[in-house]
Every structure is written in structure tokens, then in C-alpha cells.
Amino acid sequence: MDATRLVAQAERVLGGDPQPEEVIAEAWHAYELTEAVVRMVRGRQAPYLRESVAGARGVRGEDSVSIPGQPAGRVGGVPPSLAELLPPAETFGGGRTAVLTGAGASRVAQLTTVRHPERALAALDALLVGIGRALIGLIGTAADEQAYWQCVEALDAVEEANDQLRSLGRGGPG
Template identity: 35%
Template sequence: MDAERLIGVTRQALAASGEAWDVIAEAWQAQALAQAIGDRLALSGPPELRGEARELGETGGRGGGLPDAREAGGGGPGASGPGPEVFGSEVWWGAGTRARQLSSVPDARGALTGLAELLGEVGIALVAVACATDEEGLYWQCIEAIDAADEAGDRVAGLLRRLVAQEQERERKEARERQRQQETERERERQRNHERRRGR
């Protein structure tokens, strides 16, 4: 599945999260996706992005994995309390992260723009959970995930700035080349007119 489609799926899942722990889980899904996109761009993305893309992959990797709800004091696999009908989702109980489905990043700018929006939405959702909870474990899970999302978001913003700057530079070069060609053609036309006048 390409990057923009996976980002869209993750945004929908985040919006549909009905429980605090589902929001936490979707936050780590977003982190895993940021890592996967960074790694893919570092290998096969635009050359000017590869160094910073590698840093994005490392940033996403530092986010860790899906949180252990038992340590955090909430429900989850094997924990006492609510079962999977409350806390369960494909994130918690499934085979792994959606990021494993990433097949390509055909549009780097589109993917990075979507990823920036996703990470922003993750931060907003986590702040809401942190402000609403009285559970210390859940609160600190939110803080950790907020820090990770902020760091990844900063990396994505840097990649977008570099990409936009490179695109603008290419556009300026193309504009200068068009202007040069137009001036050359005008000069040739002047020479042709001059030759015609001399031949009369």
C-alpha cells in the first residue's frame, strides 16, 4: 500500500478511536509509519532528502513500540479489567503495525504533507487524553507519545522545507533557461531581419 493511502487509513483509525488506549495505540502506529516512510525515502527518495529522511527513520524508531497497557495501568492483552471489546483493535491484538504494509512513496511531497497533518492530529488527540485522565500511567504514556510525535513532526517539517526549496530552485533554473532561450531566439530573429534587409 502506498504511503498516502496508509496515512489516510491511520488518520481514519485515529479519528474513530473511542478509548484512551486506542488513541495511544494509534499514536504509535503513526510513529511506526513515520519511521517506515523515512527509511523508504532514505533508500529511494529524492537525493536531496535522503540524509534528513534517514534522521526521520531514526526519530520514528526512537518512539519505541506499542505501549504495554499492563505496565501503564490500563487494560490490554492479559490484563485484568475490560476485554478486547473495549480496548482491543487491530493495533493491540493484530499481527503488527500498518507500516509493514508500506510498499512505496510515489509522491514524496504529498506523503510528507499528509504525514505532517497526521502527526499534528496525533498530538491534539494525545493532549486531550492527557488532560482528561486521572491515571498516572496513562498520562505519562501520553507525554512520551506527544514528545515522539513532536520530534517526528519537526523532522517532517524540515524535509518539506528542503523539498519546497529544491523545487523552487528548479523552477528558477527552468525560468532562467526559458528566458535565455527566448533571448537567443530574439537575437536570431534580429539577425535574420538584418540579413533580409541587406539582401534587398
């Protein structure tokens, strides 16, 4: 599935009334997806893309970026199990089942292509900003220390994903 469609799935989840566990799960999904997309785009080595990501108004490429023959989910350094990263159900007073429905175990496993790199990267950037804001709100309302630190770890992952996007814009190693 195209990266932009996967970002839209996350936006739909966050556009509702997500539970804290869902926000944390979306943070990790976004981290994984950003890492995979950046690797796919970087493998393409498109100079116009670096300019576009950096904010310059350059040529808009319509090239697809994909890694043929490589199984989805192996593109980036995907954590072994999203369930391991989620807070226990009692941390926020809810259950984990809602987190894993709709999104599956990991959105990055569904990633097959990046048809429009600039659009995908811009959508990822906007998604990461939204998740970051939601996590900051959760940090302020965390019921206990464990919930607080799980939000902080998810926020760190979102910031790292943002760093990867900025690095791609500069043409750096990421």
C-alpha cells in the same frame, strides 16, 4: 502499500470515536510510519522534494520512492513490539484488543512505496497534528500517573516524528 493509503487508514481510526488506547497506538504507528517514509524519501535525494516539504511551491514530482529488496518493517527503527508500548487495559478502563484490530501489529510493516512523496509527507504532517491534539486532550483526563506518562511518551514520539518531517524539509540529517 503506499504511504498515503496507510495514513488514510490511521485517519479512519481517529475519525471514529477512538478509545485512549487507540489514540496512543496510532501515535506509535504514525511515529514508525513517519520514520520509514522519511528514510525512503531521503534515500531518493530529490532536491525538488526538500523545497516542497519546506513550503516552497516547486515542481510536483510523481516519482515513486521505495526500497527494493528490503523487507517492510525494516526500513525504519521500528520498536520491537507495539504491544510493549501500549498501556495496560486497566489504565483507561478498556481492553487492548481494540487497539490491535484493523491496524495490525504495525502499519509500517505494510509500507512498500511512497508514490507521491509530497502528498504522503503532507498527510503525515496533518495526521501527526491531529494525534498530537488528541493526546493533549488525553493528558488532561488521564485517570492516573501511568496513563499520564504513556500519553506524554506518545506525544514525545509524535513531536519527534514532526521534527523528522521538518528536518527533511531543511535537507538535514533527521
